[in-house]
Amino acid sequence: MSDVLFIEGGRVIDPASGVDGVRTVVIRDGKVAEVAERVERPRDARAVDARNRWVTPGFVDLHVHLREPGQEYKETVATGARAAVAGGFTAVCAMPNTKPVNDCAAVTELVLARAAAAGLARVYPVGAISKGSNGEELAEYGELKASGCVALSDDGRPVMSSALMRRALEYARAFGLPLTVHEEDLHLVGKGVMHEGAAATRLGLKGIPSQAEDVMVLRDIALVELTGGRLHVAHVSTAGAVRAIREAKRRGLPVTGEVTPHHLALSDEDVAASGYSTDFKMNPPLRAAEDVRACREGLADGTLDAIATDHAPHSAVEKDVEFDAAANGIVGLETAFSVCLGLVREGALTERRLVEALTAGPARVFGLPGGTLARGAAADVAVLDPAAEWTLDPARLQSKGRNTPWKGRRLAGRCTHTIVGGRIVHEEGKADR
Amino acid sequence: MIGRHKHCIALEDFSREEILEVIDLAVSMKEVLQRPIKKVPSLRGKMVVNLFFEASTRTRSSFETAAKILSADALNWTSSSSSVTKGETLVDTAKNLEAMRPDVLVIRHSAGGAPRLVAEHVGCSVVSAGDGAHEHPSQGLLDCFTLREKLGTLEGKTVAIVGDVSHSRVARSDLHAFPKLGAKVRLCGPPTMMPAGVERLGATVHTDLKEAVDGADAVIMLRIQHERIGDPLIPGTREYSKVWGLNAKKAADWLKPSCVILHPGPINRGVELSPEVADGPRSVILDQVQNGVAVRMAILYLLAGGAGEEARA
Amino acid sequence: MNAAEIERAVRRLGRDIAERARAAGAAGDVAIVGIRRGGVHLAQRLRRELARELGAEPPLGTLDIALYRDDLAEKGAAPVIGPTDVRFPVQGKTLVLVDDVLYTGRTVRAALDEIVDFGRPRRVWLAVLVDRGGRELPISADFAGARLEVSDQDDVQVRLVESGAPEDAVVVKPRRAP
Numbered sequence: 001m002s003d004v005l006f007i008e009g010g011r012v013i014d015p016a017s018g019v020d021g022v023r024t025v026v027i028r029d030g031k032v033a034e035v036a037e038r039v040e041r042p043r044d045a046r047a048v049d050a051r052n053r054w055v056t057p058g059f060v061d062l063h064v065h066l067r068e069p070g071q072e073y074k075e076t077v078a079t080g081a082r083a084a085v086a087g088g089f090t091a092v093c094a095m096p097n098t099k100p101v102n103d104c105a106a107v108t109e110l111v112l113a114r115a116a117a118a119g120l121a122r123v124y125p126v127g128a129i130s131k132g133s134n135g136e137e138l139a140e141y142g143e144l145k146a147s148g149c150v151a152l153s154d155d156g157r158p159v160m161s162s163a164l165m166r167r168a169l170e171y172a173r174a175f176g177l178p179l180t181v182h183e184e185d186l187h188l189v190g191k192g193v194m195h196e197g198a199a200a201t202r203l204g205l206k207g208i209p210s211q212a213e214d215v216m217v218l219r220d221i222a223l224v225e226l227t228g229g230r231l232h233v234a235h236v237s238t239a240g241a242v243r244a245i246r247e248a249k250r251r252g253l254p255v256t257g258e259v260t261p262h263h264l265a266l267s268d269e270d271v272a273a274s275g276y277s278t279d280f281k282m283n284p285p286l287r288a289a290e291d292v293r294a295c296r297e298g299l300a301d302g303t304l305d306a307i308a309t310d311h312a313p314h315s316a317v318e319k320d321v322e323f324d325a326a327a328n329g330i331v332g333l334e335t336a337f338s339v340c341l342g343l344v345r346e347g348a349l350t351e352r353r354l355v356e357a358l359t360a361g362p363a364r365v366f367g368l369p370g371g372t373l374a375r376g377a378a379a380d381v382a383v384l385d386p387a388a389e390w391t392l393d394p395a396r397l398q399s400k401g402r403n404t405p406w407k408g409r410r411l412a413g414r415c416t417h418t419i420v421g422g423r424i425v426h427e428e429g430k431a432d433r
Numbered sequence: 434m435i436g437r438h439k440h441c442i443a444l445e446d447f448s449r450e451e452i453l454e455v456i457d458l459a460v461s462m463k464e465v466l467q468r469p470i471k472k473v474p475s476l477r478g479k480m481v482v483n484l485f486f487e488a489s490t491r492t493r494s495s496f497e498t499a500a501k502i503l504s505a506d507a508l509n510w511t512s513s514s515s516s517v518t519k520g521e522t523l524v525d526t527a528k529n530l531e532a533m534r535p536d537v538l539v540i541r542h543s544a545g546g547a548p549r550l551v552a553e554h555v556g557c558s559v560v561s562a563g564d565g566a567h568e569h570p571s572q573g574l575l576d577c578f579t580l581r582e583k584l585g586t587l588e589g590k591t592v593a594i595v596g597d598v599s600h601s602r603v604a605r606s607d608l609h610a611f612p613k614l615g616a617k618v619r620l621c622g623p624p625t626m627m628p629a630g631v632e633r634l635g636a637t638v639h640t641d642l643k644e645a646v647d648g649a650d651a652v653i654m655l656r657i658q659h660e661r662i663g664d665p666l667i668p669g670t671r672e673y674s675k676v677w678g679l680n681a682k683k684a685a686d687w688l689k690p691s692c693v694i695l696h697p698g699p700i701n702r703g704v705e706l707s708p709e710v711a712d713g714p715r716s717v718i719l720d721q722v723q724n725g726v727a728v729r730m731a732i733l734y735l736l737a738g739g740a741g742e743e744a745r746a
Numbered sequence: 747m748n749a750a751e752i753e754r755a756v757r758r759l760g761r762d763i764a765e766r767a768r769a770a771g772a773a774g775d776v777a778i779v780g781i782r783r784g785g786v787h788l789a790q791r792l793r794r795e796l797a798r799e800l801g802a803e804p805p806l807g808t809l810d811i812a813l814y815r816d817d818l819a820e821k822g823a824a825p826v827i828g829p830t831d832v833r834f835p836v837q838g839k840t841l842v843l844v845d846d847v848l849y850t851g852r853t854v855r856a857a858l859d860e861i862v863d864f865g866r867p868r869r870v871w872l873a874v875l876v877d878r879g880g881r882e883l884p885i886s887a888d889f890a891g892a893r894l895e896v897s898d899q900d901d902v903q904v905r906l907v908e909s910g911a912p913e914d915a916v917v918v919k920p921r922r923a924p
Contacts, residue, residue: 198630202445204545204567204602207629276546321522322544324565461810461827470863473813503813734813 004028005422006041010050010383014057015356016363016372025055027379030422035373048417048424050383057359057371058090058380058418062180062258063155063234063308064333066092066123069110070099075313075400077114077123080333083311083399084121085426087333088358088382088415091122091370092311093180096133097156103128103139105147112148120425122380124150124368129168129179135159138171145175150366153180155234156283158216160186165220169229178230178256178366181220183241184284188212193324195268195285203272205323208285214240221248224255232365233257235310237284239294246303256365258308259295261332261339264348266405267292278319278326279405282312296348299357306362307354309336313401331401338411341386345412383417385428390414435735440559442548443568444609452610455731456578462734463727465502476505479737482535483509484526484551485562486542491698492562492571495722496539499729505737508535523547524554531555536737540564558736566600566628572697573606575728576653577614579721583693584650588615593645594636595621595677596655596705597666599628603697604655608634621645622655622677625666642677643687652688653695654679654705670704680707684715693717747892747916752875752906755891756788759873760795762889763842766871772840773800775868781857782810782828784846787908788875792844804842807832814856836865846904848874851885876916878902894918 005027012023012035019035026034041047066080075083077094084092094111096102102111108125115123127144131137133154141152152172159165159181172179189212194200196207217233221244224231233245236257248255262282267289271280280286287295298304312329319326340358343349349357363371370380389412394402418426435441436451444452465473481500483493493509500507512526521529523542530538537558540548545565552559563569577587584590592611598604598620608631611618618636620627621644632638639645646652657673667673674680679694694706694715702708711718747755767773776796780789786808797803812827843857854872861870873889878896896902901921905911 196629198633201599201628201631202605202634204565204605206566209629276549320524322542322550323546324544458827461813461829464829464831465813468863469865472863474859475813475815 003030003422004042004045005419005424006039006045006047007050007055007381007383008041008047010053010055012055012373013352013355014373015352016057016360017374019373020352023055025373025381027381027419027422030379032373032375032377032379034375048383052385052387053416054384054386056355056382056384057373058382058420059088059337059358060362060368060371061089061092061309061311061333062232062306062362062365064092064094064311065097065313065329066094066111067313068098068114069107073400074315077111078118078120079398079400080311080313081115081118081120081123083331083333083397085418085420086398086415087335088337088384088418089121089333090380090382090418090420091124091368092333093124093126093150093366095153095155096126096128101128101133102126102149103131103133103144105143108144108147108149121420122370124148124366126151126153126155126180128152129154129159130164133157135161135164138164138168141172141175141177145177149177150368151178151180151232153182153234155180155182158182158184158186162219162223166223166227169223169227169231173227173229178232180232180234182234183213183216183220184208185212185215188215193281193285194271195287197268197288199268199272203276210238210240210287210291213238213284214244217241217244221253221255224248224253228254230254231256235260235263235284235308236295236298236304237263237287238291242294242298242303246298249303256306257298257304258306258362258365259299259304260308260310261336262330262405263287263295264292264299264307264343265339270405274405276323277405278321278323279330279403279407281323281326281328282310282330283328296343300349300353305357305365307336307340307357308362309333311399313399314403315400316402319403330403330405331397331399333399334397335392335404335406335411337384337415338413339406341413342411379419379422381417381419382415384413385416386413388412388414388416435732439736440548440552441570441732441736442552442559442561444570444573444606445568447570447610447613449613452574452577452613455574455728455735456581458731458734459578459724459727462730463724465730466723466727471502472504473502474504475734476500476503476737479505479536480534481505481507481537481539481733481737482530482533483507483562484530484538484540485509485511486540486547487563489541489562492541495725496562496729498726499733502726503730503733505536505733508533523550527551527555531557537733560732560736563602566602566605568606568609569602570606571725571729571732572603573610574732575721575725576603576607576695577610578728579695579717579724580616580651581614582720582724583717586615587611590616590650591619591648592616592651592653593619593621593649594653594655595642595645595679597626597657598622598631598655599626599666600658601655607653608636619645619649623667623673642683646687646692648689649692650689651693651695652679653697656697656699657701657704670701674704678705678707679710681709681713684710684713688715695721698722749914752891752914752916755875756791757795759889759891760792760799763792763871763873764796764799767800767840770840770869772868774802775838775840776800776804776842777807777834777836777839778804778842778844779807779809779832779861781843781845781853782808784904785844787906788846788904789844790908792842792873805834807834809857809860811853811856811860814860816852816856830860832864836861836867839867841867841870843870843872844874846875847902848872848877848887848890849880849902851881851883854885855883875904876902892916
């Protein structure tokens, strides 16, 4: 007999197939069999009661750091995948800035093997643009693609050489791999540690102007015109970058963009209010209010295709230090939905657009399966309670990282069930399987 | 306690009353400095630790002198980032010193926010002796004290601050304090040395020195640090001193007769100030040094006396 | 004590101090130091008396003993500190330390500590308007305008017109709950 699971009574929001209403999702043999208003449940079929919940495709995160291999004290593929499913993510793209950098099949295969062993979220490795992410020589994109990489990135670093960037965009075309790029002009960044503006001036911290991002985005859009390469701008944080991507899309260029929950929710004034809390230090930095507004608009109008967490776990060793000396980044997988739901409540985003930017939007950017509950799709599903209120206790995160600016904050919205390939891998209140 | 504060880290957080509490007390402390026996027993048995991660003979000596005049024991821990290179973090170092049970930890560090980080991890009072480009609260307070002493009041006065504001913690502390005492602040220097959004902190920003000092009651000349040259904030000291330095002729032509000149020291003679101006009748630079001891005595007295002890009990 | 009694007491203090100073051969070296805040106005009055008695106005100073207190660590908040103002050399002087009320002796102890930091006087005498007993240190007044036995539950307040009182008075009141 086939394995059947019914998700009943929930509000199904699946922008990819245009569904928004109370439906029952029937899962059979790991695939979506049916999404219908009335379905008779066989006596022996398992069921998830989703009344007053949202039922959406499992979230897809284009940008996480799982730290393995090399920095397992910060996170492993397994703990990262557990954090993912706890937050409703059924697929995550693992950035290559591990130790060693994922610039060859051996590292890609290791990540995939660890992910398979964990058996939680799907993990899609991202390979390096340049060998060792040194920005000097191209990595072997054919091998990376063949071993399972879905995109290329030197994330954590920009590709400063325009010539190398040009060749990378060109060469990647042969393998159909998008480049997901960390955009900052290191000369303009200098020793900056937060957004340049009145808040940085008050704190006496060195600033990073928004234009450090803008000039690189503009450069790479120009190189897309030259090469026809496929560009995805990672963690967009500035009004200028949003404007540039909007304009590039208008002209039909193959350019996409993602934005993190924190760049949508927080600004440089929050750094000041936190009193130098290193949980507010990330790269790109939290920007000015006008940049936040532009990112929200860009996400709402489709200029930005996806919400990506840039989940970046660190230990106290990297974070319990001076702001100048602290590592960049925060964990994001387990707070993304709640934080972004806050934007819906503020009226910055519709519910449908929120779900799209967490599901179909990112899936489309890298051409990943998933992001939809269409019949026949892999049964990757998130069941969410938008009304559930909770207080973030870092000690209760599934991630090894405790570095989050929402420490101790009241949040609303929680993932109650996560289903990957028809299997319930996360159920609130129960240990993950 | 200084008003509501257990620590003295940022004048941004200080109210007018809290600033006045310190500088009023500094008047009495300055009197002690004039006595034949410059020592009072107020903080006998208290310990002040000076934890300096940046070399600064002047500020450290000033705090040390202040502590000793009040009969506190002063311990100097100059951590020229040597322990840091050994892998000991700032928090480790601070906790180690905390184990010696100091009453006040005076800290200077190159990173903005370092005193605050330390304050979160130790039980004693923390005084910032300058953190990065953030604040230098005791200098800001001594500037308030000196200006009030020389001008009678800061109410309705105009103070011009000239130089590398972007790297200046003194400028930031002054900028937070002066307006609370009723003074207007003008900032002046090359645009490369004006930090982003500084006008939102309540100052007017000028590039022209003559315009900035016109009618000012006091001018604070900031030190041009040699490492900034070619940073590249300015092409060199030669042009800087021509355009933004103050010499006897500019002082005579542009400053109003009663205008006083301050400098947080040490002076680069011939760069921001010519020797005739630094040593001239308008200069109150040496008063600042003495007032610095008085103000630091007041800070230590308020933090180590009474309430601090009670809060720990 | 009422205003007339206070005036008589001050006059007698002046007379007694002058007499003792002459006997000690120190009539020309007398100086007066009032302890802030209660002793300051009294010191000014005594100075006028001594000027008349000795024919010359003795130098006058004020001490704020706050920096010399021994109870700093126990107090809830740091006390308000006023100026100490001793502008004459104390070396070799016959110093008359003046306070309004002598009680535990701790203030006088602090004042003695402070005064020796200004130099080495020839001798120090203590003059108070009221000695209310209740000493906690081996200190006694050389001159007292009045000696009262007052319970520890009560406060002795000296109110002088110089500090805004309608008329001079010494009153004993039950101590307010702290």
